[in-house]
Amino acid sequence: MAAGKRTDYLLFLLLAAMWGGSFVAIKFVVREFPPMFGAMLRVAVALAVLAAVFRYEGRSLKISPPLARRMWLAGFFAQGLPFILLFWGERRISPGLAGVINGTVPIWAFLLGRLTPHPEGFTPRKAAGLGLGLAGIAIIFHPLLAFGGTRAEAVGAAAVVLMAVSYGIGALMSRSVLSGAKADFRANVFHQLCASLAVLLAASAIFEEWPAPAALFASSAALVSVLYLGVFSTAAAFLIFYHLIREWGAVRASAVTYVAPVIALFWDFVFFGNAPGPSLWLGVAAILSGVVLLHERESARRNRNAAE
16 A cells, blocks of 8 residues: 555544544533633634644635635534534533534435535435434434433434534535635635634623633643644644545545544543443444445445546
């Protein structure tokens, strides 16, 4: 195997580990800080890191006002609103469950894509994948609603499902922005993060009481988690993800969503002792099988085109 290919596989595993570990880091953050405030810190750190990297590379992030409006709107659905829902939801559910629900993003993206002017083809394989994914969500929610969990857990899980739906909307909008305007993905990421920071700053200032400055350094676990989320799970993760898209294509790179939930469950058990029950494992299997079916035909088509 060539060195470049080995590097890409290592980057893929690193990306899955960083995104899978982010759910545990969020749990440490929301234990100490208000959820939207914690999400705001994550985005602020990521923006500072990316701004420094892009400045060092001498990249221009200037875009036209009409394109900026489209990127900022996409950023609201791709990052701002999902971060609010995810951080709020993780106050009520385990990191592992949040990671599993996050794995449904490709399912929602495909389902919502059916409403666009140019939807993907709907084949029996994709119908089966969609059915499996939705069944997995139902399996996960059943014990929460059938006296197996508290009302707070059910509400928290519902918030994270809405996060996955919002991510799906944001993904479709981002794809439209990048394909229509041929914009640099770095500018897209940067301006979406700017939109996310503006949304989180306003929402947190209105609805939350900010902790005193000294409280930011009171918990080393929360502080390290914020830095991890900003530097690795956001700034570095975006750069790696778009590198893999460039090298492998979007379908193959998005297979990271198969691995991240399992890593989230593992770290949830290591740090918090939450052992997944049978229904959660069954839900994981159904969701991941559905995601694979949704992507398999498109991946095969891309491979045929590359061979030709």
